[in-house]
Amino acid sequence: DWVMGNYVDEAVAKIREQVGDEEVLLGLSGGVDSSVAAALIHRAIGDRLTCVFVDHGLLRLHEGDMVMDMIAGKLHARVIRVDASDLFLGKLAGIHDPEQKRKTIGNLFVDVFKAEAAKLKEAGGGHQGVTFLAQGTIYPDVIESGGAKSKKAVTIKSHHNVGGLPEQLGLKLLEPLRDLFKDEVRELGLALGLPREMVYRHPFPGPGLGVRILGEVKREYADLLRRADAIFIEELRGTVDPATGKNWYELTSQAFAVFLPVKSVGVMGDGRTYDYVVALRAVQTTDFMTADWAELPYALLKRVSSRIINEVRGINRVTYDVSSKPPATIEWE
Ligand code: XMP
Numbered sequence: 001d002w003v004m005g006n007y008v009d010e011a012v013a014k015i016r017e018q019v020g021d022e023e024v025l026l027g028l029s030g031g032v033d034s035s036v037a038a039a040l041i042h043r044a045i046g047d048r049l050t051c052v053f054v055d056h057g058l059l060r061l062h063e064g065d066m067v068m069d070m071i072a073g074k075l076h077a078r079v080i081r082v083d084a085s086d087l088f089l090g091k092l093a094g095i096h097d098p099e100q101k102r103k104t105i106g107n108l109f110v111d112v113f114k115a116e117a118a119k120l121k122e123a124g125g126g127h128q129g130v131t132f133l134a135q136g137t138i139y140p141d142v143i144e145s146g147g148a149k150s151k152k153a154v155t156i157k158s159h160h161n162v163g164g165l166p167e168q169l170g171l172k173l174l175e176p177l178r179d180l181f182k183d184e185v186r187e188l189g190l191a192l193g194l195p196r197e198m199v200y201r202h203p204f205p206g207p208g209l210g211v212r213i214l215g216e217v218k219r220e221y222a223d224l225l226r227r228a229d230a231i232f233i234e235e236l237r238g239t240v241d242p243a244t245g246k247n248w249y250e251l252t253s254q255a256f257a258v259f260l261p262v263k264s265v266g267v268m269g270d271g272r273t274y275d276y277v278v279a280l281r282a283v284q285t286t287d288f289m290t291a292d293w294a295e296l297p298y299a300l301l302k303r304v305s306s307r308i309i310n311e312v313r314g315i316n317r318v319t320y321d322v323s324s325k326p327p328a329t330i331e332w333e
Helices: 002-019 032-048 063-074 085-092 098-121 139-146 165-169 182-191 219-238 298-311
Strands: 023-028 049-055 078-083 130-134 172-174 254-268 271-284 315-320
Touching: 002 032, 002 172, 002 182, 023 032, 023 098, 032 049, 032 063, 032 130, 032 182, 049 063, 049 098, 063 078, 078 098, 085 098, 085 219, 098 130, 098 165, 130 165, 219 254, 219 271, 219 298, 219 315, 254 315, 271 298, 298 315
Parallel strands: 023 049, 023 130, 049 078, 130 172, 271 315
Antiparallel strands: 254 271
């Protein structure tokens, strides 16, 4: 719209002024904030932006390809995709504790990103070397890390923390979304031509499927979970609530499948199965501090369950999580 159009021009001018003729590095996660930051900075400085997208092997089905298609394919931005799944899954072997898994993933992530950044700081191959690190920090992040709130907050789960990265890398910080609320970031994303589906995505945790596979993470589990999760999301998007005209993906704040590494007995044809369990989680919330489990229609749950059990060999039981936050958390780990 007109107002956002003006905002884009102003934001682009500001970035050009700040960056001059230097080069920028941005860590792309595939989430809304980093994608919108990438689109905006690319609009301002084109190929002097390089995005690094680290695939830790714990992304959702086809997510890596989708991110590449959107940012490199459609926006024509420079993106380096780092396939680090062997590294991550290797390091996660034998680790069961959720916090330990988060730390392992977080630390590895920083290591991999730093190694890529070091390469890009070197001039060569037609570029002068990056001097800026861009981050998709938005206004609520600014308040949270600066205000009194963070001191009091009890750490229940350690989140992906990339604080202090610019200093460690010797790069200047560029945060073009710092003044914006989430809704404004979404508007901006649309104005920059990002697809609606991307701009209105549910949040996805930094450690990804690493905290949606209970206990030890294994590639086999991640592969099963990805397929079950994709079926759930597809059905949520495809099922419209007649009362609101919205689909159930839009009507929920976060929805996903969780892999339970326990086996239960089932029957299939005239055979007995002994396979894994998947739990479906869907919540409604405005702040993610408290959340209600979503009252999804039974017909939808039924379709999702039968599709997962029929289409994903290795899973023979699907359950629905009816716990609210608190006392349960949204993620299972
Ligand atoms: P919980 O499970 O604590 O989740 O109710 C609240 C919100 O935070 C997200 N979450 C994370 N995000 N790294 C992240 O980047 C994490 O380690 C992490 N743990 C939880 C969760 O998806 C939900 O949106």
